[in-house]
Amino acid sequence: MHELGIANSVLEAVQTEAARHPGAVVRKVAVTVGELAGVDPDALAFSFEALTTGTEWQHLVLEIQTGPRVQRCSACGLNFRVIDYQFACPECGASQTESAGGDELELAYLEMEEP
Amino acid sequence: MNRVPLEKKVLSENDRIAGELRERFREHGILCLNLISSPGAGKTLLLERTLESFAPGTRVAVLTGDIQTDNDARRLARAGFPVQQITTGGACHLDARMIERALAEWRLEDLDLLLIENVGNLVCPASYDLGEAAKIVVLSVTEGEDKPLKYPSIFFKSAVLVLNKIDLLPYVPFRIQEARENARRVHPEMEIIEVSCITGEGLDVWRQWLEARQEAARAELREAPAVSS
Numbered sequence: 001m002h003e004l005g006i007a008n009s010v011l012e013a014v015q016t017e018a019a020r021h022p023g024a025v026v027r028k029v030a031v032t033v034g035e036l037a038g039v040d041p042d043a044l045a046f047s048f049e050a051l052t053t054g055t056e057w058q059h060l061v062l063e064i065q066t067g068p069r070v071q072r073c074s075a076c077g078l079n080f081r082v083i084d085y086q087f088a089c090p091e092c093g094a095s096q097t098e099s100a101g102g103d104e105l106e107l108a109y110l111e112m113e114e115p
Numbered sequence: 116m117n118r119v120p121l122e123k124k125v126l127s128e129n130d131r132i133a134g135e136l137r138e139r140f141r142e143h144g145i146l147c148l149n150l151i152s153s154p155g156a157g158k159t160l161l162l163e164r165t166l167e168s169f170a171p172g173t174r175v176a177v178l179t180g181d182i183q184t185d186n187d188a189r190r191l192a193r194a195g196f197p198v199q200q201i202t203t204g205g206a207c208h209l210d211a212r213m214i215e216r217a218l219a220e221w222r223l224e225d226l227d228l229l230l231i232e233n234v235g236n237l238v239c240p241a242s243y244d245l246g247e248a249a250k251i252v253v254l255s256v257t258e259g260e261d262k263p264l265k266y267p268s269i270f271f272k273s274a275v276l277v278l279n280k281i282d283l284l285p286y287v288p289f290r291i292q293e294a295r296e297n298a299r300r301v302h303p304e305m306e307i308i309e310v311s312c313i314t315g316e317g318l319d320v321w322r323q324w325l326e327a328r329q330e331a332a333r334a335e336l337r338e339a340p341a342v343s344s
Binding site: 002005006009010013017021024027031035036037038039085087099103104105106107108109110111112113114 | 116117118119120121122123124125126127128206207208238239241242243264266267268269271272300301303
C-alpha cells in the first residue's frame, strides 16, 4: 500500500504548481498510471480522497489515465499495444521488440481557473 | 478553464535523489543491486551465501530493509562485511532518501559492491528507484509459478530472476518451466538463474553474473573517469 505516499506526492506537485499561479483555483489534476507502474488506480483514488477530505483541496478532482503497455518493433519500427503478453510485432511478425512505454507514473496536467 | 501540462514524474523527488546516488555510484565504480522478493523467498540467505563466498577484504557492503527488527543485519554481519539495517517503521519499501541517509555512514571510496535487500514485498518496491544498476527479483519454488503474471511490474523492471530453493523441487508442485515462461512473457530478455542456497547449486552462476556486472561497472569507470573524487 504505497499509494498513499504517491497520492501525497501528487498533492505536493499540485501545491507547488498552484503557488506559481497566485489566485488561480485548481480544479483537476490528471495522472497517468502505466499498466506496469505497479500502482493500483483504485487505491490511489481512495488515498487521494482520504488525504484531501476536510482540507482546502477537497474539491480537487483526481483523474487517473491508464498508460498502455507499448512495444516497439526492432525490425519495422511499429509501436503497438501489448495485449495478453503478445510481444511479437502484429505488422511484420518480428519477435524482437523492445519496451516503449507502460511503466510511467506521471503528472499529465492541471486544470485551473485563473483570476 | 486553463489546462497546464505538467509532464513530470509523480515520484520526481525520489527519482532526483536516486539519480544523484546513481551518479555517485558510477563515479566510484560501485555496482549497486536492489534485491526484491516476497517475504520468505530467501533474499537474506542468498546474501549470506554471497557474502561468505567473498575473500576477506572484499569491498562489499549491505543495506537491509525491514519494517521492524535488526535480525537480518545481525545474520548478515557474521560474514564480517559492513552491514546496516534500515528499519522503515511501517513503510512497505525502501526509498532513495533512506539509502542516501544510510550511506552517510560509509565512505564510498571503500566500496566496489553495494547490495540492497529491500523490504519483503513484490509490489511497492517496484515503484521506487534507489539508484541501483539493476533490480534482482527472487522467487522461491514454494510460491506460485504465476507470480510473474500477478506482479508484472517487478518482473518487468528486474534484470535477473533468481529462482531460489530449487532443492525443494521434488517436494512441491512448482512447475519450474512454466515459471520461466511466465517470467519471459512479462520480460522477454530477463536473465533467469536457478539456485539453492541450502545445497549451493547454481550459486556459481549467480556469482559469475555478479562478477560480469562488476567488471562492466569498472570498465565504465575506466572509459569515463569521475571528474571529482
